Structure formats: structure tokens, C-alpha cells
Amino acid sequence: MRKQFILTTLLAMSFIALHAGGYQVRLQSNRSTGMGLTGTALQMGASSMFYNPGALAMMQTKTDFSLGASGIISRISFQKFESDITAETDNSMSTPFYVYGAGKINEKWAVGLAIYTPYGSSSTWEDSWAGRLLIQNIALQAIFFQPTVAYKITDKIGIGAGLVYATGKVELQKGLNYGADSYVNLEGSTSNIGFNAGLYFQASDELSFGLNYRSEVVMEISGGDATFNVPTAVGASIPASNKFDAALPMPANLDFGVSYQATAKLLVSAEINYVLWGTYKELEFKFEQQGELLNSVNTRDYKNTFIPRIGAEYVFNDMLTFRVGGYYDPSPTNEKYFTPETVSLDNVAFTLGLSITPTENLSIDLSYLQISGLQADKTYEPEQFGGTYKTAAYIPGIGVSYRF
């Protein structure tokens, strides 16, 4: 009954998330979250379907169900350049989640389905804030469905791959310079496909390696709803209802990890995520009506980033496992094209985790992630809007796994 309740709660909650570099969110397992969000070189059971499908081939039990969620409490502070004007976002808590189910068909093959939310962003500024002509609020949500198959080539090597079916939804609103209550609201949803493939190598009893590639998924919105709230005098050139096309890339990730069983109780994991943000060159809007006037190409010029991560897990006893970790996630944004729609700073994060294992089959995983977005001066040059930004996110999470 409990499980049912959690599931209901999960589905009732929104699943938006915020700033883990750009708009990527990696909260796909609370065990991983506790260990600095590493997982490529770890045997994570069903959770491996996200972190490395190759490791799924190594699953220890016949069946594994995992689900969990995190609550992202995020804060953005802003101070305009050469000014005493400050602003803060009033972001509602967002709750990325995951649901995994996987099972072994035989000694070699394992299959499963993963549902997770790897990208998302939500910022709510006050409607009248200093940057209202750039953005007032934005919410980006994506849910990935990934049927996965894994094959154990030898006792040491597993490979796996999943087909990703992604659905996404974007809503954003920005002010227009026709008075305080004029704005444009854009809303659209779409779906697309991608893949996730990985290789897991158990080099020795202590040492393992993982390599994983998650492909880019471009969210192409076609015929999204554009609502313009403008004076009637400009209604002829800016119709109140319009349709728009836009494309937002969810970049590819190439992850390489290593983990080492230092003692019987201590497991250490480290990895590098190479995020191919360079694909996000511009955000282009095309409108069905009055395109010549309304169409815009907005430079973003993101760059690829390397995220180093480290984490450790200590098995205290049969009941309790403790975890700790940290990472550095540099901002993929361009100095000159930093907009308040995605406030992504250089992030430093630490993580804590705790698993309670009341029975052999059941594990309750608690995690806590705290991200500090390092204070930095940023400008969006095309609009001559700049200031000092600083962010923080506080993210508790809980998950359950049931294995048999």
C-alpha cells in the first residue's frame, strides 16, 4: 500500500527540474545521487539502464524494481550591473523521478524498461522584474521511456542498449515592450527518439570500468501555441494567437567511469561526463503568421563541458550503507550570451546518501544533493542585459528498490 501511495504522489507531482549544467538533470537513482551522481562503472541493477545499460547485464538478482524522486528546491539571485536592483526567482519545487523495472531472461540476457526525466528547467521570475523583456518564466519538462536490452558477453564484459522515446513540453513567457502587462506566451510539446548504449567491464574483483553514450534528442516543436497579449493597435501586425516552431536540443553525453572496491566495505567511484552542449548554438523561433516581423534567431553558443565526479559508498552493516560524493559541473553557457532563461553557472556540488535495508530484498535510498552555483558576472549582449548571478539548489531525494 505504501508503494502505491508513493507512486500516486509521484505522478501527482510535477517533474520539472533545474540547473545541473544547462538544463540537464542527472537524478536518476538515489544511490547514484549519494555518490556524487556517479554510476557509469557501478552495478546498479535496474538503475543501470540510465547510467550504463552495459552494467544491466551484470544484475545480481532475477528481478529489480526501482523508483524514486527528488525534490529540487532551487534559488536564483540576481543583481543588475551598476545598479542596486536585485531579483530572485520564486521557483516552485520540481520533482524529477524515475521508475525502472528489469529482469533477467537467462544467464546472458537481461531486459527492462526505464522511465526517467533527464532534462528539465524551471525558473519563475516576478512578472515585473528587471529582465522581464528577456524572460518571465520558463518550464521545460521531458520524460524519457527507454526499453533496454543487455547482454553479458563474458563474466567480465556486458553490453547494453536502449531505444529512447522522449516526450517533452516547453512553456515560456516573456514581456514585450508595449506596457507592463504585454507579453508573449509560448507553449508546445513534442516527442522524438534517441538511444542509450553502454559497455561495462569488470577488470578484476575490485576494479571495474564503464563507458556510456546517450544520444542527443532534439525536441522539435512544430505548431506550438503562441499567445500575444499586446495593444489592439498592433494587433494587425502581431496577432493574438499564432503558431510557432522551435527546436531545443537535449545534448548527447559520453560518460567514462571507474570504480574500485577498496575494502570489503568501501567502494569508490569516479567518472568524467563529457556533455556535448556545443550542439546548442541558437534558439530559433519561427511563426506561422507575420513571420517576417516575429521570427527570431537567438544565439546561445553553448560549449561542450567535462564534469568530473567522485563518490564513495561505505557498507556500515547489513542494515545501513552510507554514501558521500561531489562534483564540479562547469557552465556550458557563453559569456556573451548568458540569458536569465537558463541560469547555469559553474556548479560545485556535494552529496550525501544513506540506504536502509530492512530486508535483503528491499532497500530504501535517501540522498541529499546541494549545489552551489558560483557567483559570476554575466551578460546577454544582444539585449544589453547583464548582472551578477548566484544560485543554490537543495535536493533531498528518496527511492526504493525491490529485488528478488
Add this chain to the structure above:
Amino acid sequence: MKLRILFVLVASVSLWACQPEINEFEPTKGNADFSVYMSAGNSLTAGFSDGALFRSGQENSYTAMLAKQFESVGRQGAFKIPFINSEDGVGTQGQTLRTKFVMGFAQDCLGNTSLAPVPANPNATQQELAVLLGTSVAAEGPFHNIGVPGAKITHLLAPGYASLNPFYGRFASNPANAVINEIGIVQPTFFTLWIGNNDVLSYAIAGGAADAITPVEGDPGFGFAASLEAIIMTFKASATGGAIANIPDITDIPYFTTVPYNPIVLQDQALVDQLNAGYAQYNGAMEQFGLPYRINFSLGANPMVIQDPTIQTPPGYEMLRIRQIEADELVLLSIPQDSLKCGFWGSQKPVPGQFILTSDEKSAIESTVSAYNQVIANAAQNHDLALVDMNKVLNQGASTGIKMDGVLFTADFVTGNAFSTDGVHLTPQGNALAANTFIDAINKKYNARIPKVNVADYEAVRLP
């Protein structure tokens, strides 16, 4: 239990989750003393906008914005503005009074309805407007903003100017005063001065047909340079610092750049032939006089025919002192559009000179503005004042546009965000741009850190 753990976890984190703090800006006054600030100038300083003086326009003047920003660097007390107690306000058009313009829908002589500046209250009577303008608010003074709509630099020194200009008369502390006599009453420690626009603009707005450009040389009250010196010296009796702004080129102002020189569009060859036949005699006479002027129409857009009294026709042929306008000559926004569209102005009837700035008039204005600006730059240097290069800002706005805080400023009429519906004065957003330009210059000169305003917080031209 699991849920309780989650709940406790989230609740405790929520309490702990603190807003990251940024404290990057500490306002400092630098080497200036802002405790008593006073501003002088003309309509731009007064907060005149949309062709009238009205309350929210005065509240949104660049100088009212400066007064507010100066509070964080030591300005004290109220910043008193001689408010007009009306949102429709009052402005002058020749000898008649009217309310401010708002954008509305107007029907032209052809029956076409289009967006255009229309009076906010077309039913306001001359009498009630005269009362609004004539009611003295002097008892609420002394005032810190003594900008006077219509004032030239020479006027600020003129005793008894209150009786000539009701915009000063309504707040003059004494009818016998000159505007600069108000300064000694307030004893400012810091001042801003933006004056001289009307010394060319009055001539320009009259199309060069009336009024005169104030000469650079001449005694205080007559010449630009000596008058400026006298005003600055009056401020310096108490002020230890100040800022002085220069004059923008009129060719950057939509009042002079909105109406094209060639609005006579002909699509009918018969009409073209008819017009050319009508001007055949004129062309013949000009050839006979040895004058280079010819009037020719063709299909498409044609330059309008204008009056030009400077054409040297022999005595008795004064009525032939007309010609077609050149591409670089300017047509004023005040030209009656209905006369152009339905009254055969510019084709059969020459446009009166008061609506045109000819090349000669334009170059006289341009060379004067540049001479004034040299005087202003020298004065800023000699008196160790901040020089606010408004000319450069408006020039940049007119040529490439200026982006600030997400707002694009251009010199375009109505849509350019900087200029109000009268084509000369600034919108609140334009005033914010001016205020930030002042703040930049003052910060630099006095090593101060005065916070800037956010231009997106202010309105541009309000559309219906």
C-alpha cells in the same frame, strides 16, 4: 515511514535552503556632494512629453529619476517639482492650448482610419486649460526642478520672464525674477543643466520661417557662451559639482525625419502631364532668369513643391519663389497630412516654408549646434563639471540604435521607444536612457557609484 522521512527531509531542507546573497553594489558619492540637487533646463528637463506638461510626465523626467537615484548617495529631503495637477496636462500650439497627445485612431480626409497622435481630451476648453497653466504653484516651492518648457538659454537670465512664459510664471517665486534667481533660494550642492536646445529648435520648429538662432557670441542674456557661463556661475555660488549635457543634432529627432521629402505619389500619366504642363511656364521663366530651378513630375514618388523666399527672382515675380525640395531637406512633423493627401499641397500648391527646413537652414542649425556643443564642452572642462554627451547617444540611436536592458532605442517616431508622440520630447523610457547617460558621466567624473535605472521599468509610447 518512508513518506514521513521524505517529508521531514524536505521540510528540514526547505528551512535550511537559503537564498544565495549577492552584494556587489555599494553606492558611493565619490567626490561629489549630492545632498541638495537641483536641475535647470527647458522642456526636456521639466518632463514635458507628448506635446504637454502633465503630472506623470514630470514624475518620469530624467531629472526626477536622477533625484531618486541620488538618494542612495546622500541626497536629502523632498525633490520638489512644480507639478501640473492633471494627467491630460497642457501644451501650446501656436497661440492655442491643448491637452497632451495620446495614440489613437484618426480618420483622414480620404476616410482612412489609422493610428496617430490625437488629443487626450479634445473637449478641454481654452479657458480651463488656461486656468490649469495659469494657476501659480509658487507657494509649494522652492522647487528643485526649474526646467521651463520653451526656454532658451538666454531666457533663463531674463528678469520678468514669468510674464512671457506661463510655464515659468506658474512657479516663479517672484514675477520680477529671472529663472536663475530660483537657484539661490534652494542653494544646491549639486546641479544638472541641459539647455540650449530651444536656441536652435525654436527656429527649426518654425521651419526657419520665424524666430532666430541664438548667436554664440554676445553678452549674457544675448549670446550662448556668456549666458551659459552666467548660469554655471550662479549654480557654483553654492554647488561644488554638477553635470552639463550637450545638444543633439536635430536630424536625429523624429520631428524632422518622419515625413519623407517625396510623398507625392503619382500613378496616372495624365496627372503627371497635367502637372508638368502647369509648371511649364515656371520652368520657362526660371530659364529666362538664369536660375537653376525646374519643377518636373514623373510616375512614382515625387519631391514636393515648396515655397522658398530666398530664391532671387526679379521684382514682381515673388510668386515664383518656389521649387522642388531636395532629398536632404527636411519636412516637419507639423505639416498637415490632410493638406498633403487631399489639398494638393506639394503638387499644385507649394508647401509653406514653415513646414520645411531647407539645406541652408539645416546647415545653419547644424553648425550652430556644433558650436554650442564646443562651448558646452569647454565650459564643462573649465568648471570641472561632468559632460553628458547626449548628442552622441541620440546620434547612435539614430544610426545603429541603442539596446539597453532589452529595449531597442531608435530615432523612429512612436516605434523607436525614445521619443514621445510629439516627435521631440522623450518618453519615460527615453528619459531613463537620458538618466543613465547622466549617471555614467557623473560616476566617471566624480568617481562615484550612483545606481542606474532599469529602462525596461518605464513605458515607451503607450498604444491603444
